[in-house]
Amino acid sequence: MLLALKQVTKVFNEGTIDEKVALRSINLTLAPGDFVTIIGSNGAGKSTMMNIISGRLFPDTGSVWINGKDVTSLREHERARYIGRVFQDPLAGTAPNMTIEENLALAYNRTKRRTLKFGVTKKRRDFFREALATLHLGLENRLTAKVGLLSGGERQALSLLMATFTKPDLLLLDEHTAALDPARAELVTELTKEIVEKYKLTTLMVTHNMEQALRLGNRLIMMDQGQIIFEASGNEKQSLTVERLLQEFQRIRGSQFASDRAVLG
Amino acid sequence: MSTAIFSAIESGFIYAIMALGVYLSFRILDFPDLTVDGSFVTGAAVAAVLIVNGTNPFLASAVALLVGFVAGSVTGILHTKGKINPLLSGILMMIALYSINLRIMGRSNVPLLQQDTVMTAMTEAWQKAGLDEAINGIFSFSGFVPRTWAIFVTMALVAIVIKLLLDQLLKTEIGLALRATGDNKQMVSSFSANTDWLTIFGLGLSNALVAFSGALVAQYGGFSDVGMGIGMIVIGLASVIIGEALFGARTIARATLAVIGGAIVYRIILALALRVKFLETGDVKLITAVIVMIALIVPNMIAAQKEKRRKKRKAQERGEHVASA
Numbered sequence: 001m002l003l004a005l006k007q008v009t010k011v012f013n014e015g016t017i018d019e020k021v022a023l024r025s026i027n028l029t030l031a032p033g034d035f036v037t038i039i040g041s042n043g044a045g046k047s048t049m050m051n052i053i054s055g056r057l058f059p060d061t062g063s064v065w066i067n068g069k070d071v072t073s074l075r076e077h078e079r080a081r082y083i084g085r086v087f088q089d090p091l092a093g094t095a096p097n098m099t100i101e102e103n104l105a106l107a108y109n110r111t112k113r114r115t116l117k118f119g120v121t122k123k124r125r126d127f128f129r130e131a132l133a134t135l136h137l138g139l140e141n142r143l144t145a146k147v148g149l150l151s152g153g154e155r156q157a158l159s160l161l162m163a164t165f166t167k168p169d170l171l172l173l174d175e176h177t178a179a180l181d182p183a184r185a186e187l188v189t190e191l192t193k194e195i196v197e198k199y200k201l202t203t204l205m206v207t208h209n210m211e212q213a214l215r216l217g218n219r220l221i222m223m224d225q226g227q228i229i230f231e232a233s234g235n236e237k238q239s240l241t242v243e244r245l246l247q248e249f250q251r252i253r254g255s256q257f258a259s260d261r262a263v264l265g
Numbered sequence: 266m267s268t269a270i271f272s273a274i275e276s277g278f279i280y281a282i283m284a285l286g287v288y289l290s291f292r293i294l295d296f297p298d299l300t301v302d303g304s305f306v307t308g309a310a311v312a313a314v315l316i317v318n319g320t321n322p323f324l325a326s327a328v329a330l331l332v333g334f335v336a337g338s339v340t341g342i343l344h345t346k347g348k349i350n351p352l353l354s355g356i357l358m359m360i361a362l363y364s365i366n367l368r369i370m371g372r373s374n375v376p377l378l379q380q381d382t383v384m385t386a387m388t389e390a391w392q393k394a395g396l397d398e399a400i401n402g403i404f405s406f407s408g409f410v411p412r413t414w415a416i417f418v419t420m421a422l423v424a425i426v427i428k429l430l431l432d433q434l435l436k437t438e439i440g441l442a443l444r445a446t447g448d449n450k451q452m453v454s455s456f457s458a459n460t461d462w463l464t465i466f467g468l469g470l471s472n473a474l475v476a477f478s479g480a481l482v483a484q485y486g487g488f489s490d491v492g493m494g495i496g497m498i499v500i501g502l503a504s505v506i507i508g509e510a511l512f513g514a515r516t517i518a519r520a521t522l523a524v525i526g527g528a529i530v531y532r533i534i535l536a537l538a539l540r541v542k543f544l545e546t547g548d549v550k551l552i553t554a555v556i557v558m559i560a561l562i563v564p565n566m567i568a569a570q571k572e573k574r575r576k577k578r579k580a581q582e583r584g585e586h587v588a589s590a
Contacts (some may be wrong), residue, residue: 009340023283038574042509054455056346058452075454076454076455077453077454077455077457077459077460077461078457078460079459080454080455080456081457085455087451091449092429092449092452093452093455094449094452095444095449095452095453096448096449097444097448098441098444098445098448102441102444103445104517105438105441106441106442106445106453106456106458107456109438109441109442109456110456110457111457114438114439114442114458115437115438115439116434116436116437116438116439117437118438119436119437119441120435120436162456163455229289
């Protein structure tokens with residue numbers, strides 16, 4: 001198993017009137033090469049789960065395993081050795097006052113110890129240029145432009161490249177197209193598909209967009225109130241439609257899907 | 266008059282080293298570090314006491330630099346491991362250092378007048394080599410002959426070498442991570458960098474420069490005093506802000522050069538201000554605060570004015586367009 005969550009529970013504001021159980025004894029395993037999409041209404045626990053996998057949050061009980069190793073007590077920067085991550089906010093994944101090549105150099109060191117050698121060398125610059133060309137955005141000609149000058153779509157595409165070009169064991173995508181306009185979202189979705197296939201990355205993608213969740217990946221998970229309530233993979237997933245998903249949700253929960261965004265997004 | 270400007274530039278180079286330290290914490294790490302008021306004196310105190318006890322002044326200055334690094338690191342540890350707010354971590358360290366500085370010196374003031382210092386050593390070597398005559402020859406047309414060029418030139422060199430080293434450091438893998446820590450902390454951890462460690466290291470480095478500058482200022486002025494660091498952070502900020510406003514900060518190399526320029530301009534403004542009959546030496550802090558206020562407010566006002574004019578012009582262009590159509 002590449003990733004395993006075992007009996008993971010997380011409660012916020014425990015013992016207060018604001019107490020909220022974000023995750024209830026979640027079990028999840030990913031085999032190498034799995035591409036799992038996660039859907040669910042707001043507050044279902046999707047982002048909490050991503051933060052617990054990446055090490056930004058720690059579970060109250062339960063454990064997180066990557067490559068057969070218990071990483072539950074490792075902090076975010078220690079786990080980042082195995083994990084590439086793209087956030088919802090296009091501003092979150094890059095450093096705005098640094099140039100494109102400096103950002104890439106920073107990402108390039110994800111799996112290596114940082115030294116007092118120069119971050120951007122001629123050899124690396126060539127490599128960066130080549131990698132940027134795969135985005136088809138012309139960024140390979142703007143290596144020394146500050147990232148703060150890029151548009152949201154360009155920054156998100158760059159974030160995706162930075163998270164993936166060092167071939168992480170696990171790729172976490174946290175609604176990474178949600179903040180983009182439809183055309184840009186489509187572009188980043190296509191790039192995601194291309195990159196994941198090219199490097200055969202094991203991927204976990206949270207999305208609000210059901211259509212996107214159906215189109216991408218070989219497995220689909222639906223979450224609600226801190227639990228995984230529905231799962232489909234292989235042929236079963238291939239034959240799913242948005243209507244079927246909504247019916248499933250009603251059948252299991254006996255209510256309308258809570259978030260309009262989940263339907264419309 | 267020219268002597269006053271000359272010594273303003275001279276001391277400007279020495280204070281520029283402190284300003285580079287402030288630039289590192291304030292701009293690169295985005296950490297307003299008030300430790301500076303204490304660590305500047307710590308550097309001065311350590312160097313002064315070592316020199317009085319017969320240590321080689323160059324070695325004494327190097328030790329001051331190391332002690333400054335430790336002081337800055339402690340502030341970093343208070344913030345990252347102790348989870349204390351940045352401003353408060355600095356203030357706590359500043360207050361703690363006040364007592365520590367008194368302990369180091371054993372009293373509130375240590376004079377260095379009869380001692381061998383970096384400054385006296387450089388001046389002697391310089392005179393032996395006969396360099397002053399050579400430089401005065403070049404500048405003979407100006408009719409200005411300073412006491413010696415030794416301190417001016419060597420301090421300029423020291424400041425520039427430190428600037429160049431800092432520029433290079435900020436391009437290394439560790440340097441990039443350091444800059445990203447101040448730019449987007451969230452993102453750096455997701456690329457395996459330990460932001461706690463980087464913050465501690467960065468603040469250590471910043472205060473090492475500040476303490477080194479303090480050690481040099483003590484040797485330049487001929488004494489170390491427990492009160493000499495009061496308002497030092499504001500002087501550092503003044504240098505950074507004035508420098509960036511006057512000389513630009515588009516790249517790191519440009520910004521660090523601007524900081525040195527800013528430190529010198531600040532000293533010149535101060536020298537000129539003190540020539541005004543009405544003002545006394547005790548007014549220095551007030552003048553400094555006013556300079557920083559002006560330096561912070563005026564660029565914003567100018568930018569707002571420009572924006573207003575730009576919008577007006579645009580509106581006019583649109584208006585004409587409509588009229589002609």
